[in-house]
Amino acid sequence: DTAVSQTPKYLVTQMGNDKSIKCEQNLGHDTMYWYKQDSKKFLKIMFSYNNKELIINETVPNRFSPKSPDKAHLNLHINSLELGDSAVYFCASSDRDTQYFGPGTRLTVL
Amino acid sequence: AQKITQTQPGMFVQEKEAVTLDCTYDTSDPSYGLFWYKQPSSGEMIFLIYQGSYDQQNATEGRYSLNFQKARKSANLVISASQLGDSAMYFCAMREGDQGAQKLVFGQGTRLTINP
Numbered sequence: 001d002t003a004v005s006q007t008p009k010y011l012v013t014q015m016g017n018d019k020s021i022k023c024e025q026n027l028g029h030d031t032m033y034w035y036k037q038d039s040k041k042f043l044k045i046m047f048s049y050n051n052k053e054l055i056i057n058e059t060v061p062n063r064f065s066p067k068s069p070d071k072a073h074l075n076l077h078i079n080s081l082e083l084g085d086s087a088v089y090f091c092a093s094s095d096r097d098t099q100y101f102g103p104g105t106r107l108t109v110l
Numbered sequence: 111a112q113k114i115t116q117t118q119p120g121m122f123v124q125e126k127e128a129v130t131l132d133c134t135y136d137t138s139d140p141s142y143g144l145f146w147y148k149q150p151s152s153g154e155m156i157f158l159i160y161q162g163s164y165d166q167q168n169a170t171e172g173r174y175s176l177n178f179q180k181a182r183k184s185a186n187l188v189i190s191a192s193q194l195g196d197s198a199m200y201f202c203a204m205r206e207g208d209q210g211a212q213k214l215v216f217g218q219g220t221r222l223t224i225n226p
Contacts, residue, residue, distance in 0.1 A: 101155035
């Protein structure tokens, strides 16, 4: 009964490919997020959605496109992958106060 | 300017000792939230403790407590009776933004190692 789940856990792909990461939460939260953790472990928000609507877009290249089919799901699609996209991507969801994170997806672009 | 500062890149502590991880923050909003997350070597981000800016008392969760000093803008995490399983990266974070448009801003993290 995982609260926030992500698939896949690992993703290895070639430069130029398009890939997607899926996220689902069963906590009944209205707000979901994508964060990126770089090689130095620094975490930074990319997007947030509230009830399927995009609320925050933190100057992320438009190769990254989030999609929220319903408030329990927030997927991240990345076009034309670049070496610099290699990172760990975390999905999160929140109630009024606290954000709960998924297990992360480690993306490696070769 | 850094909004969340963790000045200790790494800390080494003997098992069973108490440990304090430092965090200072910078905001002009009267309403904000402060969080600590643990990231073990397996990679997941585990929520530990939350302190709201209007909370009168310091937050506690089991062996974790948050030493909230509002005037000094500090929110240190105290772990009592440390255990080997406490070895991990620890991140301090601040929630900013209006409800529905909130985000977490993270510090650089502190790598805690508990020695047997």
